[in-house]
Amino acid sequence: AQTVTQSQPEMSVQEAETVTLSCTYDTSESDYYLFWYKQPPSRQMILVIRQEAYKQQNATENRFSVNFQKAAKSFSLKISDSQLGDAAMYFCAYSAGANSKLTFGKGITLSVRP
């Protein structure tokens, strides 16, 4: 069974600084998707970034980028120039493919200090 591990329950970052959130996963599949979702206090689940396992290039979305290490089964999220609005819970998630369920990690609460 696929598992997703986020070992850090909480992190804090100074506004305008950079922070990296860690995630590891376990799978026997060779092709899959990885995601980072953001859950702000409104509780809405918002997609931050996605990565397809067959792509070697790390995904980037504005201030958000990932470090995808397939051999190590590691998928970390880097947030640059942190903003107060980035404060939220962040979930790492794995999917075996299109129209497949997501398996989530336990999440990490990120706080941003002004």
Added chain:
Amino acid sequence: DSGVTQTPKHLITATGQRVTLRCSPRSGDLSVYWYQQSLDQGLQFLIQYYNGEERAKGNILERFSAQQFPDLHSELNLSSLELGDSALYFCASSAGTHNTGELFFGEGSRLTVL
């Protein structure tokens, strides 16, 4: 706005009662997923339907059942409710075509069992 609609947004009921949560997926999405989010269990996958048929089952209790109707909306039925069933229940959908693996989440239904 993800395009996924869940009702009701909030629900308060008593132990032993039965409730029904409703979800309308994004237009054109064939897959519907139900997740339960509680403080101690994180985001747990319950069940997935694809075009009216059950596709995958997760940690769904026997007291819970779901179905997807011909118009693709879905309902999650929770019966013989216990205090521990208090949680945020999310519905999500995924695209039938041009699928990127992403799930689109509704705003959730918060269930409180007293």
